[in-house]
Amino acid sequence: MNQKQAIRDAFWSPFRETVRREGIPYQWLALNDRVPGAEPSHWMRNFRAAASGKPGAHGGCVFQDSDGAKWLEGVAYSLRSHPDPALEAIADGAIEAIVAAQQPDGYLDTYYILTGLDRRWTNLRDNHELYCAGHMIEAAVAYYESTGKRALLDAMLRYVDLIDREIGPRRGQRHGYPGHPEIELALMRLYRLTGDEKHLRLAKYFIDERGQKPLYFEQETRESGNDFPWKDSPFGYQYYQAGKPVREQTDAEGHAVRAMYLYCGMADVARATGDESLVRACEALWESTVRRRMYVTGAIGSSAYGESFTFDYDLPNDTVYGETCAAIGLVFFARRMLALKPRGEYADVMERALYNGVLSGMQLDGKRFFYVNPLEVNPVACAKDPNKRHVKPERQKWFGCACCPPNLIRLLMSLEDYVCSADGNALHVHLYIGGDFTARVGSSDVRLHVETRYPWDGDICLSVELERPASFALALRIPEWSHKWQIGLNDRPGADEIAFAMVFSLQGPGGFVGVDGKTQVRDGYAYIEREWKPGDRVRIMLDMPAQFVRANPRVAEDAGKVALTRGPLVYCLEEADNGPNLHLVRVGSAQPHVRERWQPQLLGGVTVLETAGLRESDEWTGPLYAPVRGAPETQTVQLRWIPYYAWANRGTGEMRVWVRE
C-alpha cells in the first residue's frame, strides 16, 4: 500500500502547483537579489560574505537569515510530495552556503559574523539570533525528513549545543530567551526527531524563564546599552511577549506573530510534559485571540504600530494590520491545540484563517504578496491617509522584510500535515481536502483517500484503506457553519448502511447519539466507531448555504454591518463588480436571497454570490452638512460577492468585507 501523503485537490493543488512552479523559483531569485525592481533580499550575499571569513556589511534586516531558511523548509516539503532533482540540487547548494558560514564553535548568524562576533548574544531582545536559529532548525529537520540529508541538521545540532552552553539557568550562563519566539517550537520539532532531552529542556527553559523578574531584557539593556524602542507604547515588554511569565498571560498582547509562535512552543512543551498549568495558559490565550481579537477572516493584529494586538473587540477593518504571517501563526497554533485536544473550535479557526486571511496573502499567480490583509480598502486612503499607509491596495513583489512569502510557501507545501491526525484509537479528519493521507491509528496504518469539490460544495467521499479489518473511530469534523449534514456508509444497499443514511443534525456541544448506538457527535466531530474493513467508504454531505454573519455587538467597527460567508469562505465586495463608494452600499434586508454561480473562468474558478442590495444616492448639492429630510434615496442594485482570498487580482479598487445592513 502506498504510504505517501499526497494532496490531489481541485482547490488546493493549483495553489501548490503555482507555488512549486512559480513561487519557489521566484523566491530563490529574490533570495539571490535577481528580481528586477524588487527590494534586494541580500540573503545569499550575506552567507557568502560570512563564509569568506572577512568582516563586512550585512544586507537587509537583522533577521534576514530566516527568509532563506523558511524557503528551504518549503522546498523540503515540495520535494516530499514532488521529487525534483534540479530543485534539490539548488537547495543542497543553499545549504552548502549556509554551512560554509558556520563558525568553529558552531555559531551561525550572518549578522554578527559580519558585523562583529564580540557583540553576539548581547541583544537577544531585538536582534533575532535565536529566531533565525529556530527557522534554520525547522528547515534542517524538514530537509532531513524529506531527503535524508544531514548536512544542515548536523550543523544545527552543533549550533544548538553552543546555544545550550551559552544560555540557561546555570551560573555563568545568560538567563535569556528570544525577543521573537520561534526557537521554542523548532526545538520541540528537533526533540521529536532526536528524542534528546536536552532539546526539550532548552525549549522548556526559554518558555519558563520568559517574563520572570528581574526581567532579563532590562538587565540586557543596562549591560549592553541597547535602546528600548517601545518605551512609550501601550504594550511595553509584552511586544516581546515578555511582560509577564507565560502562565500569567491571559490576553493576546503585543506583536501578533511573536504571540502565535510563542503559543505554539507553549502548546508543544505542554503536550510533551503534560504540564497542566501550561495547557491552561494556552487555552486562555487561545480564547483571548479567537473570541475577542480575531477578524472574521482569521486575520489578527489590529494595529500597524508594533504589528500588534490592541484590546478586546477592537477590530478596525481599514487600519488593521492582519499580517499574513500572523494568520499563518494562528494556523500553527490551532494545529497544536488540536494535538492537545481534538476540538472543533480549533479546526474551525484553522480553516477560517487558512481559506481567508492566509490565502489572501498571495496573488493567484504566486508572484506578489500582501504583508497586510485589510477587510476594507479605499486606494485613495492608502495613498493619502498616513494611518492607512501600511495598507496596500495591491500585492507587492517582495519586501525588505520578506517574512510572509516564504512562510506561505512552507505552509502551503506542508498542507497535507494539517488534514488529519490520529489520537489514541481515533482518526480525526480536520480539513476536507482531496488526496491520500496516512496515519497510524492504534496498531494499524490507515490511509484515507478523499475526494471532494470542497470548499465549493460540502460533499466529501472518503475511503478507508488498511491491511486488515481494525476497530477504531473515524472522527469527521462538523464545521461550525454547517447546521445540517448527513453521513452515509458504503453506498451499497444493506441494512446497517441504511441506518447510517439518515440525517443527523447537530445538537450542539452536548453531542448526539446515532441510531446504531455507536455514532456520536462530540466537540465538533462525528465519531464513527466500528470495525473498519479495507475499502469501506464514507460519505459526508455538509449543508453549505451562503449565510450572512454578524460580529459580537462589542465590535464597534462592525455595528450595523454584516459579512457574507459560504462554508469556510468569507466573501467581499470589490469595486470591479460593484462600483466605487462601497460605503453607500447596503445589504437591504436582514436575510436576502443569495444566488450562487460557479464561474470556472473567473479568478481561477470561484463560486460567485449574488444578492439584491441597496445603493444610497451620492447626489448632493450645497454645503457639506445639511438637515435630514427623510431617509437617503436608494436604488436597488445587484451585488456581486467574490471570495475574500481572491480580492485585488483584477487591478486596484475599493473592497469591503463588512457591509451596512
Next chain:
Amino acid sequence: MNQKQAIRDAFWSPFRETVRREGIPYQWLALNDRVPGAEPSHWMRNFRAAASGKPGAHGGCVFQDSDGAKWLEGVAYSLRSHPDPALEAIADGAIEAIVAAQQPDGYLDTYYILTGLDRRWTNLRDNHELYCAGHMIEAAVAYYESTGKRALLDAMLRYVDLIDREIGPRRGQRHGYPGHPEIELALMRLYRLTGDEKHLRLAKYFIDERGQKPLYFEQETRESGNDFPWKDSPFGYQYYQAGKPVREQTDAEGHAVRAMYLYCGMADVARATGDESLVRACEALWESTVRRRMYVTGAIGSSAYGESFTFDYDLPNDTVYGETCAAIGLVFFARRMLALKPRGEYADVMERALYNGVLSGMQLDGKRFFYVNPLEVNPVACAKDPNKRHVKPERQKWFGCACCPPNLIRLLMSLEDYVCSADGNALHVHLYIGGDFTARVGSSDVRLHVETRYPWDGDICLSVELERPASFALALRIPEWSHKWQIGLNDRPGADEIAFAMVFSLQGPGGFVGVDGKTQVRDGYAYIEREWKPGDRVRIMLDMPAQFVRANPRVAEDAGKVALTRGPLVYCLEEADNGPNLHLVRVGSAQPHVRERWQPQLLGGVTVLETAGLRESDEWTGPLYAPVRGAPETQTVQLRWIPYYAWANRGTGEMRVWVRE
C-alpha cells in the same frame, strides 16, 4: 456717546471672565514654569537667559517664544475691555524681558540667541523664527492699540527692518519665507497701523515667493544640511504650504494651522492690493476647506500625522486631529473672507467653528485644554490603540507645545471684533452676541446695542445709537440653519413698522424683497436700508429648531449616521448620560421628536436635548461571529444630548457626535 466696544452676553461673558480671572493668570504662571505637575514652558527662562548675553540651553520647542506673545496679545485685548493696572504691570514686565533680549541689530529670537546666532536664518523651514516674529508683531500692535505703549512695537519695528534687510528679492538677500506662515498676516496688521508700504511689500513677498521653483527650502536644505522630516509623507512640502505657488493651490493640504494662517495672509494682501488672482486662490482654498475637508464642529485636520489635511471627504471621527488652533485659524480665515466680501457662508463657518470646535478646546473652568478635538471617543482606545494615542479623553493642564491655550485667550478676548463690520454704506452683523459694538458706517459713527439669549434662543434685539439720522443698510445675518425668521422694527405702533413685522422666509440665495421695497435678503444677510434715527430698534427672531443633519454621502465615516444640532451648536452623546457602548445606540426614526430642556445648573447652564432612541442589545454568547438571525434586539431608550463644546467636563467616558440612524 460711549464709543467703547463691550461684550455683555449671557453666553460669552462667563467664558471671557473665566479667561480673564483664571486663564490669563494661570497661563502667566505656566509661562513662568510655576504650575505644579504641568510640563514647563521655559518661556520666561528663555528670555531672561537670552538677555543675559551668555549662550545657554534653550528650553521647550523652537517656537516657544510665540506662547508668551499670544498671551500678551490676549492680555492686550483684556485690558481693552477691562482695565487692570496690576495685570498691565505684569505685561509691561514681560515686555521688558522680551525687549531686553533684543540684539543690537534688532534680532529677537531666543532659540538662536541662546544656541548660536551664526545659525540664524539657516532653517526658515522648520525653526519658526519668522513665525515667532509674527506673533510678537501681533502682540506689539495689539498692546499698543489698547495701552498706547510703544516699547514692544518699537522693538518689533526694528526687528522687521532687520528681516526686511535679510530676506527679499534682491541679490545677497535670502529669497525665503517661513515654513510656518503667520508673519504675513502680522505684517498686514502692522501695515494697517503704520501705513508703511515696506510692511505690505514684505508680506506680499512672502506670499508671492512661496512655492516658486527653484524651491527655497530645497536650496536651504542643501546649504544648511537640514534633514527633511517629511520625505516619505503624502504631502511633502505642502506640509509647509510650499509645494506650489499659492495661486496654484486649490486643495487645503498639509499642516492645517499653517494652511489657515497662510490663507489669512493671502486674504489680507488680496484685500489691500485688490489682486484678483489672489482673491480667487483664497476662494478656491476656502471651498476646499469648508465644503470637502471640515468636520461638522468646524474642526479641520483629519490626520495626526503632520497635523494635516488628507483628502476630500476623509473625515474620520475617532482618529481626527482637529487641533484647537486649526479651528481658531479657520475663524481668522472666515473673518478675512468676510472682509473681502460679506457672504453668509463665511459667517456661518466662523460661527460653527467658534461655538463648537474652538470652544471645546477649553474646560469650563478655563484651566485645562484640548489640543485634539475628536468627534468620537472611547477612553480605552485612547489608551490602547496607538492610532488614537493623540486623542485624549480629558483636557490637559498644559502642553510642552502649548500653542492652543494662549490662542484661545487671544480669540475669546477679542471676540467683539468679530461681531460686526462696516462695508461701504452697510453695517453687517455677523454674530449675535450681546453688548455694544461700534463702527464707522459711511460718514457716521454707529453704535449697536445688542441684547439676546443666543445661542439658547434666536430672539435678538438691537438698538441703533448715532449722533443724527443717517441712511445706511443694516445687514443682519440669516444663519444657514434658520429656515424661518421674522424681523420687526420699532415695536411702537405705526404703519411702516407694521409692514416690517410680517414674516419673511428665506428664498434661497436668489434673495427676497421686503414689502417696503427696501429690505432684501442677499448672500445670507437681510439688508434693511433706510434712514436710521437715534434709538431705532430692530428685533430679529430666528427660528431655532433642533435638527438632525447628515453629511455629504461621500463622507464614508458618517454614512448611516446623523448628528443633532440646534442653532449654531452641535450636540453629542456622552457616556455620563447615555451609558457605554455608544456604537449600539441608534436615533431610531429619521426625524424623532426633540424635547428641549434648559438646565441652568448643568455645565454652566445649557439647553439639553432629549429624544427617544434605540439601543441594540450587547448580549452575545458563543463565538465572535455568528449567522444573522433577524435584526438585532433593541430596546427604546431616552437619549440625552449636550452641546459638544461642553463634553468631557464630567469625568472621562465615551462620547459621540455622529450617531447611527
